[in-house]
Amino acid sequence: MATETTTRAKLRWGLLDVIVVVFALIPVLWIASLSFKTPATLTDGKFWPREWTLDNYRTIFDTDQFVRALANSIGIALIATLIAVVLGAMAAYAISRLDFPGKKLLVGVSLLIAMFPQVSLVSPLFEIERQLGLFDTWPGLILPYITFALPLAIYTLSAFFKQIPWDLEKAAKMDGATQGQAFRRVIAPLAAPGLFTTAILVFIFCWNDFLFAISLTSTERSRTVPVALSFFTGESQFEDPIGAICAAAVVITIPIILFVLFFQRRIVSGLTSGAVKG
Amino acid sequence: MSINATPTGADVAADETATRSTGRHAAVPAQRAGRRAKAPLSENKRAERRLGWLLCAPAALVMVLVTAYPILYSVWLSLQRFDLRFPDQREFIGLDNYVTVLTNQFWWTAFGVTALITVVTVAIELVLGMGLALIMHRTLVGRGIVRTAALIPYGIVTVVAAFSWRYAWTPGTGYLANVFDGSAPLTERASSLAIIMLAEIWKTTPFMALLLMAGLALVPEDLLKAASTDGATSWQRFTKVMLPVMKPAILVALLFRTLDAFRVFDNIFVLTAGGNETSSVSMLAYNNLIRGLNLGIGSTMSVLIFIAVAIIAFVFVKLFGTAAPGSDDGERR
Numbered sequence: 001m002a003t004e005t006t007t008r009a010k011l012r013w014g015l016l017d018v019i020v021v022v023f024a025l026i027p028v029l030w031i032a033s034l035s036f037k038t039p040a041t042l043t044d045g046k047f048w049p050r051e052w053t054l055d056n057y058r059t060i061f062d063t064d065q066f067v068r069a070l071a072n073s074i075g076i077a078l079i080a081t082l083i084a085v086v087l088g089a090m091a092a093y094a095i096s097r098l099d100f101p102g103k104k105l106l107v108g109v110s111l112l113i114a115m116f117p118q119v120s121l122v123s124p125l126f127e128i129e130r131q132l133g134l135f136d137t138w139p140g141l142i143l144p145y146i147t148f149a150l151p152l153a154i155y156t157l158s159a160f161f162k163q164i165p166w167d168l169e170k171a172a173k174m175d176g177a178t179q180g181q182a183f184r185r186v187i188a189p190l191a192a193p194g195l196f197t198t199a200i201l202v203f204i205f206c207w208n209d210f211l212f213a214i215s216l217t218s219t220e221r222s223r224t225v226p227v228a229l230s231f232f233t234g235e236s237q238f239e240d241p242i243g244a245i246c247a248a249a250v251v252i253t254i255p256i257i258l259f260v261l262f263f264q265r266r267i268v269s270g271l272t273s274g275a276v277k278g
Numbered sequence: 279m280s281i282n283a284t285p286t287g288a289d290v291a292a293d294e295t296a297t298r299s300t301g302r303h304a305a306v307p308a309q310r311a312g313r314r315a316k317a318p319l320s321e322n323k324r325a326e327r328r329l330g331w332l333l334c335a336p337a338a339l340v341m342v343l344v345t346a347y348p349i350l351y352s353v354w355l356s357l358q359r360f361d362l363r364f365p366d367q368r369e370f371i372g373l374d375n376y377v378t379v380l381t382n383q384f385w386w387t388a389f390g391v392t393a394l395i396t397v398v399t400v401a402i403e404l405v406l407g408m409g410l411a412l413i414m415h416r417t418l419v420g421r422g423i424v425r426t427a428a429l430i431p432y433g434i435v436t437v438v439a440a441f442s443w444r445y446a447w448t449p450g451t452g453y454l455a456n457v458f459d460g461s462a463p464l465t466e467r468a469s470s471l472a473i474i475m476l477a478e479i480w481k482t483t484p485f486m487a488l489l490l491m492a493g494l495a496l497v498p499e500d501l502l503k504a505a506s507t508d509g510a511t512s513w514q515r516f517t518k519v520m521l522p523v524m525k526p527a528i529l530v531a532l533l534f535r536t537l538d539a540f541r542v543f544d545n546i547f548v549l550t551a552g553g554n555e556t557s558s559v560s561m562l563a564y565n566n567l568i569r570g571l572n573l574g575i576g577s578t579m580s581v582l583i584f585i586a587v588a589i590i591a592f593v594f595v596k597l598f599g600t601a602a603p604g605s606d607d608g609e610r611r
Contacts, residue, residue: 014419014420017424020413024427024430027442030442030453045450047453090337091338098330117540119583121352121580122580123352123573123579125344126567144344150337154337208435226437261426265422267429
């Protein structure tokens, strides 16, 4: 009797799971499917390709336009992530461990920035960066990315830091470890997962941005992939860019899929702890 | 909590400084704390403060420099006639730009579109997100799979998802367009708006669900069991036990999503490029600035959007009361 109800409950949950998975995956599968279609079957309206080809991928990796954009995307997102996580970790350490006036103010300011309408910064930054010569450069994008990633980094990291048993540091020192050893051997390994999770979340944020990237760049020098996608026109005017756009879209989705597959647990814990426990 | 070795007097001082200072706080607290402290600060305490400020300074500096200064500059620009195509006509014109924008029919259309998208998507996402949160939190099978799948819309680049939806509805190419006899839904206003909202909801429901799930985790399991033993139906358990506990989490999720939805840009850019009166305020500001190169009008719109967001945030914070994130940080540490 009890087993029967659990079986039925399991079936019901299983069905709900399937609905969620299908709903989440369809748009992703669709764009992947389009990227494998041959030009002849591209407009057949079928969900799955009838003829498979890798030509679209060859095309985009042959064009400087995409390869440059990919390099820009990776470089800009990695540098912004690194800086945001380092600055965020310093601030989060202070917030979770030290007592000093102005702490609430900092938490409040970063909350305000998390809610800030990014488009309000586009016009002044456009003008300021033009005057400073930062327009259409890597730093010109990295700066706003760091700014808007910092609240995320500070919140997530201070939530993680609050869970670290800092007493272990004291214990290690009593056992004869130096300050440096205590940090390297005890605290760093405990803090690493939090830092890593935060880095993933910040990277996803930078990787995703479109508004700053399209407003503060004008050439291949610093255009990121999301922007390059919207400028794709195909090799010649006779060629439909759909295949190329979809192939490029799949390429920049791969890192996201890998993160999600391997670090699902961390991402979920990072997002939930950072967002609510503050 | 064994870490909490700080005397409570310092907490009070910190709180007071935080509430009284209005922005420039660097030099003030030391004096003020010195004045009100009954015993002078110990050397340790002072060192701790210095370290705290030192560690926070870079992050605070970047955040303030990249947001506060530009927004003030934006206010200054919005008071000028400043079109990059006619730079020599630049002059101070007071509030004329605001009159121009606020009497402009395109602005109000875009504002209406933005408000409509915000209200409809956030309402639907709250319901769907709650369902998804319950599934992710309570499912008996495949919890990992369902969480992984839900993270894909959250993580995917918005522009990529937008292209997927665009081609899905393109006549001839798309699997969805053919369902509706090959009509072109992205060329008509109502159907375009519906597709923009669909794309937004698909992309951001998981984020809403994750925030709500954090609230679900706070619901004590015993309480649910007790309610169940007392004969509460599952709906009663949801409304009478879960929802009250989750209220702060729900408000946080609503606030973040509302402000995020109000900034809608990427999906509209790719799906309709603002055609057929589907521009949002962000889209309109972008068009005036980057396409039209009109810094005066673009900045005016930026300032107006900033004010609108500030009003929304203010209303929410009023609703929050003490549940606002960060407000209880002093005690929790």
